Amino acid sequence: MTVDKPKGPTARDPRLIWPATLFALALGSLGGAVFYRLDLPLAWMLGAMVIVTIAALVRAPVHLPLRLRTVMLAVIGVMLGSSFSPEILDKAGEWVISLTCLVPYLLIATGLCYAYFRAVARYSPVTSFFAGVPGGLSEMVFVGTAMGGDTRAISLAHAARILLVVSVIPVWFQIAAPYDPVLSAPPDRTHLADLSWQDMLILTGCAVAGVVAARRLRLPAAPLLGPMVFSAVVHLAGLTGSVPPVEAVAIAQIVLGTAIGCRFAGTATAVVLKAIVLALGALVILLTVAVCFSLGLALVTGLSFDALLLAYAPGGLAEMTLIALSKNIDPAFVSAHHVIRIALLVTLAPFLVRMVLSDAINGR
Numbered sequence: 001m002t003v004d005k006p007k008g009p010t011a012r013d014p015r016l017i018w019p020a021t022l023f024a025l026a027l028g029s030l031g032g033a034v035f036y037r038l039d040l041p042l043a044w045m046l047g048a049m050v051i052v053t054i055a056a057l058v059r060a061p062v063h064l065p066l067r068l069r070t071v072m073l074a075v076i077g078v079m080l081g082s083s084f085s086p087e088i089l090d091k092a093g094e095w096v097i098s099l100t101c102l103v104p105y106l107l108i109a110t111g112l113c114y115a116y117f118r119a120v121a122r123y124s125p126v127t128s129f130f131a132g133v134p135g136g137l138s139e140m141v142f143v144g145t146a147m148g149g150d151t152r153a154i155s156l157a158h159a160a161r162i163l164l165v166v167s168v169i170p171v172w173f174q175i176a177a178p179y180d181p182v183l184s185a186p187p188d189r190t191h192l193a194d195l196s197w198q199d200m201l202i203l204t205g206c207a208v209a210g211v212v213a214a215r216r217l218r219l220p221a222a223p224l225l226g227p228m229v230f231s232a233v234v235h236l237a238g239l240t241g242s243v244p245p246v247e248a249v250a251i252a253q254i255v256l257g258t259a260i261g262c263r264f265a266g267t268a269t270a271v272v273l274k275a276i277v278l279a280l281g282a283l284v285i286l287l288t289v290a291v292c293f294s295l296g297l298a299l300v301t302g303l304s305f306d307a308l309l310l311a312y313a314p315g316g317l318a319e320m321t322l323i324a325l326s327k328n329i330d331p332a333f334v335s336a337h338h339v340i341r342i343a344l345l346v347t348l349a350p351f352l353v354r355m356v357l358s359d360a361i362n363g364r
Contacts, residue, residue, distance in 0.1 A: 017063055024062035027051050028258035032250070041170035042326055044253035045319070049166060052261025057269050064255070064262040072255040073223040074207040075248050076318050080224075081206065081231020082243040083331040095333060098297050098308060102341055105312060106348075109134055109289045113282050121278050123153055129353055131157035134286055134314035135345035139220050143346065147353055156272070159263040160279030161286075165315040166260065168283070170323055173306070199242040206230040220346045221317055225339060232332075256318060286314035304329065311337035 028048030035047030055062050113132025117123045123131060130144030137158040144154045195203075207227045214226025234240055244252075264272045294308035307330045310320050317338040324334040 016061060017065070020061040020063035021065060021068070023060070024052055024055070024064055024258050024262055025254065027055055027060075027062065028254045028261070032254050032257065041174040042166075042253070042323060044250050045257035045322065046167065046170060048254045048257030049163065049260045050257075052258045053163065053264060054261075056261055056264040056267075057272060059269075062258075062262050062265050064259045068255060069259045070211065070223040071207075072252040073221075073318055074211050074227045075244055075252040076256070076322065077210060077224040077227030078203050078206050078231040079244045079249060079252075079325070080321050080331055080335050081228040081233075082235050083325070083335075084232035084235055085332075086236060088332050091333075094301065094303065095336065097301050098303060098311065099337060099340055101293060101297060102312075102337065102344060105289065105293050106134065106341065106344060109286050109314070110352075112285050112289065116282060116285060117157070117278070120281060121153075123150065124148075126353060127153050130154045130349070132282060133345055133349060134161075134341070135349070136221055136316065136342045137162065139342060139346050140349070143349055147350065152267075153275075155263070156267070156275035157279060157282070159260065160272070160275040161283055161314060162316050162319065163260055164276070164279055164283050165287075165313060166319045168287075169310070169313055169315065169320070170326075173323065173327055195242055195245060199240050202234055202240045203231070203242065203244060206234060220342045221339070224318055228335065228339075253322065256322075283314065290314065303333075307333050310334045317342060 028051065031047035031049075031051030032044035033047065035043035035050075040046060052062055110129070110133050113134075114125075114128050117128035117131050118125065121128070121131070126144065126147055127149040130140050130147075130149045131154050133140050135158075137155070140158060141151060141155045145151045207230075210226030210228070210230040211223050212226070213230070214222035219225050290309060290312040293312050294305055297303060297308050298305040306327070307324070310324050310329060311334045313320050317335065320338055321331050321335045323329075324331040
């Protein structure tokens with residue numbers, strides 16, 4: 001099976017890649033600035049995501065190189081790692097029940113979404129499975145394609161779901177408990193001018209070494225997970241107390257929001273809109289299951305419902321933990337659950353598909 005190649009002007013003429021990239025980032029910056037001025041939640045990422053998605057739907061030449069997104073994910077990873085403190089180690093034992101419950105949550109959520117995509121979208125069994133799994137986009141597209149799924153259908157299902165969940169969750173928290181959207185950074189905000197060269201060197205080293213090590217170990221979400229682990233280690237060890245400056249965090253949000261919008265570039269508007277409608281149904285299922293688990297676990301464990309909801313929300317690791325950071329809702333707790341969720345899915349999904357859908361894979 002061949003993997004769909006990117007469409008649009010950037011695919012036809014490589015000379016247009018950088019103009020299209022600069023145009024997309026300019027649009028993303030404009031959208032972020034507008035949302036920031038309007039005091040909207042997670043302004044820099046949401047604003048970039050909305051305006052670039054619209055541009056992609058009207059076939060404007062927007063593009064974002066994967067390497068640029070990787071760099072920004074590393075920045076977010078270092079920022080997440082800086083939220084780990086020695087006190088977190090004392091609380092880690094309280095997470096055992098909620099981490100364990102990720103397994104039944106994933107089985108129930110995936111089963112319901114599989115049935116939904118089979119009945120409504122009429123996708124093949126393998127495509128329905130990987131379109132409905134609440135896992136990382138890149139990981140599920142890669143594994144799903146390797147197992148015979150429809151690459152474009154899986155990719156659009158996940159991209160549309162992330163688009164919707166990143167739009168819905170911050171608005172929900174804004175309504176439930178309004179917050180200051182200033183750059184969506186941790187309370188102890190640091191500006192670029194405040195960093196010493198030693199701290200800058202340590203944080204940069206965490207980003208570079210983290211990406212290299214995670215990729216060599218073939219870890220899921222390597223550009224984010226590696227820097228997060230390295231940053232957590234140096235912060236827990238007391239080697240630095242600094243966090244990435246707010247300017248870098250804002251730029252990272254703009255790039256991530258732009259990247260979400262650019263995923264729809266080169267795809268027919270009708271196809272994208274159909275994917276969004278289908279994703280809306282899947283999102284209702286996934287959020288319902290997430291809310292039920294979060295309410296139950298909050299009652300049983302005494303953990304914060306808000307933290308549990310972000311930990312179980314069917315969004316991307318970077319996006320959900322950014323919301324946790326902007327709301328100051330235990331980002332270490334949220335990121336730990338999303339990392340475990342992705343690891344479980346990457347590990348278990350192929351085995352589940354082979355056990356449950358063996359006939360479909362073998363063409364019978």
